[in-house]
Amino acid sequence: MQKKIKVLIIDDSALIRQLLKEIFSREPSIEVVGTAADPLIAREKIKQLSPDVLTLDIEMPKMDGITFLKNLMRLRPMPVVMISTLTEAGADVTLEALEVGAVDFIPKPKIDVVDKIQDYADDIINKVKIASVARVRPYSDRIIPDVSAKLSADAILAKGTKKFLQTTEKIIAIGSSTGGTEAIKDILVKMPAHAPAIVISQHIPAAFSRPFAKRMDSCCAMTVYEAKNGQQILPGHVYIAPGSHHLLVERSGARYVCRLNDGPPVNRHKPSVDVMFRSVCQNVGPNAVGVILTGMGDDGARGMNEMHDIGSATIAQDEKSSIVWGMPGMAVKQGGVDHILPLDRIAQKLLDLCQD
Numbered sequence: 001m002q003k004k005i006k007v008l009i010i011d012d013s014a015l016i017r018q019l020l021k022e023i024f025s026r027e028p029s030i031e032v033v034g035t036a037a038d039p040l041i042a043r044e045k046i047k048q049l050s051p052d053v054l055t056l057d058i059e060m061p062k063m064d065g066i067t068f069l070k071n072l073m074r075l076r077p078m079p080v081v082m083i084s085t086l087t088e089a090g091a092d093v094t095l096e097a098l099e100v101g102a103v104d105f106i107p108k109p110k111i112d113v114v115d116k117i118q119d120y121a122d123d124i125i126n127k128v129k130i131a132s133v134a135r136v137r138p139y140s141d142r143i144i145p146d147v148s149a150k151l152s153a154d155a156i157l158a159k160g161t162k163k164f165l166q167t168t169e170k171i172i173a174i175g176s177s178t179g180g181t182e183a184i185k186d187i188l189v190k191m192p193a194h195a196p197a198i199v200i201s202q203h204i205p206a207a208f209s210r211p212f213a214k215r216m217d218s219c220c221a222m223t224v225y226e227a228k229n230g231q232q233i234l235p236g237h238v239y240i241a242p243g244s245h246h247l248l249v250e251r252s253g254a255r256y257v258c259r260l261n262d263g264p265p266v267n268r269h270k271p272s273v274d275v276m277f278r279s280v281c282q283n284v285g286p287n288a289v290g291v292i293l294t295g296m297g298d299d300g301a302r303g304m305n306e307m308h309d310i311g312s313a314t315i316a317q318d319e320k321s322s323i324v325w326g327m328p329g330m331a332v333k334q335g336g337v338d339h340i341l342p343l344d345r346i347a348q349k350l351l352d353l354c355q356d
Contacts (some may be wrong), residue, residue, distance in 0.1 A: 004031040005132045008051035010042040010068075011035075011083060012060045015113065020055060023121045030128060039068035046076065053131045055106065057083045058093050066096055073101035073139030079131035083108050091211040098181050101139050103131040103323060107205060130178055130296045134323045151266050153274040153303060157248065157282070170196035170354045171233065171249060171256060171288050173280045175273025175303075177203040177295025179323025181212060183343055184293065185219065188238060190347035193221040196289075196354045197256070198238040199249055199280070201271040203295065206243035213240045229260040241271035248279035256283070267299035273327070277303025286311035289353050291346060292337075293317045295327035305336030313353045315339045315346055 007030055009020050017035045024030045033049045036042035038061050042054070054072075058065040069080060082105040084094040094105045104127045109116035117124075153159070172195075176183055180202045191198070204212060210226045216238065217224035225231070227239040227247050233256040241247035245260040259279070266272035273292065277300060280288045290307040292300045294317055308314045314337050316328035321343040331337050341349055 006033045006051045009035045011057040027125045039063040053079045077136045077138045091208040103134045153278045171284045172198045174200045174291040175300040176293035179294035187347045188220045197233045201241045201273045201276040204243045209243040227258040231258045246271045246275040251283045273300030274303040281306045288312040290314045292328045292331045294322035296324045298330040301330035304331045305334050308336035
């Protein structure tokens, strides 16, 4: 019999604790072993119950969730899924939590909590499952079953049309999901101000993509934007897909531009890495470099294979340095990866490849 995932729910709201318990009770592989109304109670329950995964509210009495998370990741690193409101302020704190060591986060509605949280039920269950197998590192070391239809990149962009022109201009395309915000940061902080243009599709909610772009811009030599429709793609700049749209790279005369697409989710994601990679394959061709980082699922694997077949250089983050080796693992399995590298070597490899 398969071992159940033991979950401890930490939230000062009795309502949220009860709603999460009800959601987890629907999944046979998950067992809620306890709840705690504040971090001090949680500290004792962790010792007593040895949970596999924590869900942790950010705003709590006696000790805020970030402070508790920092202490936890120093003393007893374990998988944590944060409970976060879908607001810009909530995004800033959540991104800090991911930086500290949380595996992922669950959106918490501001209004109609009882009804609206049910909309996220499958996602909540899936994120706890992913967290249970994630690789968690100490804070001091840091630098879903879904029943919806799974569409391919064909839903947004037909395969096979090659539009790229002969040029020496390079574009780097990066895709990621679970654990990706920190993996992206690790790469961007090592890129010089004059580096080739970078386009990024990270699985992230719409309310979080702009704060994420601002956070990256504040710590990188390159200029980082949340991508806008029609925005010119220039060296020294990074363009992060909005959490509500697919990001495509298109050719407009002699220029590359960002094209935002509001079509259906692909591989159940929007933005989709497969969509971005296919557009890069068709419009940039051999002058592109594709990178696939940590993340659950297979989004990006097919697109990376298409990039590889057209002559683009391709890189996958290795298993040891990935929080979840789903997306890069599938890309490797499909044979579309030229280089499998630990995260701390990817930035230099990108610079080397773009000089060739």
